[in-house]
Amino acid sequence: MFHSDTQTLIDTWTALGESALIPDRASLDPSRLGLLLPRAFMAVRRGDGAEFRLAGSWIETFHGDRLAGTAWLSWWSESSRPLLADAIIRTFREARPVVVVAGAGDDETALEITLTPLRSPDGMADRILGLYAPTTAATRDLVDVDSLTARVSVGVGDARRAPLSLATVDGRLIA
Numbered sequence: 001m002f003h004s005d006t007q008t009l010i011d012t013w014t015a016l017g018e019s020a021l022i023p024d025r026a027s028l029d030p031s032r033l034g035l036l037l038p039r040a041f042m043a044v045r046r047g048d049g050a051e052f053r054l055a056g057s058w059i060e061t062f063h064g065d066r067l068a069g070t071a072w073l074s075w076w077s078e079s080s081r082p083l084l085a086d087a088i089i090r091t092f093r094e095a096r097p098v099v100v101v102a103g104a105g106d107d108e109t110a111l112e113i114t115l116t117p118l119r120s121p122d123g124m125a126d127r128i129l130g131l132y133a134p135t136t137a138a139t140r141d142l143v144d145v146d147s148l149t150a151r152v153s154v155g156v157g158d159a160r161r162a163p164l165s166l167a168t169v170d171g172r173l174i175a
Contacts, residue, residue, distance in 0.1 A: 002099060002118065002156075006112045010097045011155055015118040017041040022125045025118040032054040034133060041067070045092065046118070048085035049073040050128055059132055062104075064144030071087055080150035085147050087153040091115045092125050103149040109139040110151075135143035 002010070012032050016023035025042075026159035033040055038058035055067040063075055073081050077115045084100065091098040100113045118127035134140040 003133040003135050005039070005131060006099055006114050009033070009037060009040075009114050009116065009131040013097060014157070020121050022092070022114040024069075025120060025127050028118065028129065028143070037129055039132045039134075041130045041132075042147045043130060045088060045126040045128065046071070047087045048089060050088055053127075059071050060144055061131065062145055064146070075146070075148055077147050077149045079146065083147075083150040083153055087115055087150075088128065090153070090155060091128065093118045094155055096159055098153055099156055101151045103138060103151060104145045105142050106150065109142065110135045111139050
């Protein structure tokens with residue numbers, strides 16, 4: 001069971017339609033997120049990572065900095081970065097939301113971070129609509145968090161694309 005804000009973002013993304021595809025960024029009306037906007041962000045995929053394009057005021061206060069143009073993975077512990085890189089790749093490869101459960105602060109209070117894939121105006125699947133959903137009152141009050149620790153990531157719903165498989169020709173792997 002996800003936090004209600006996490007579920008709201010998942011439902012909003014799912015309602016964008018194009019069930020066999022990753023929806024266009026233009027199909028998202030940000031006002032549909034309402035009170036979630038301060039905890040929402042838009043990022044662009046860069047290799048295995050992502051770079052913030054926009055971040056809500058709550059997220060910037062949480063991290064204690066303006067985030068536009070910064071690498072999202074730089075806000076994560078070194079040991080968490082492979083799991084986050086995999087979550088970014090997975091949300092695009094499987095064309096579905098991925099929820100990362102993370103710890104923040106000294107007492108590792110929890111939050112859910114949702115990643116959903118979108119297409120940019122040129123049709124490239126390279127945008128991420130994300131949301132930080134603090135699961136405790138202590139997490140909602142944290143400021144200047146310089147490192148998050150990923151615990152687990154979970155794909156939500158059915159993968160919209162067939163999983164990749166290997167093919168052989170004359171005993172040689174080709175794809």
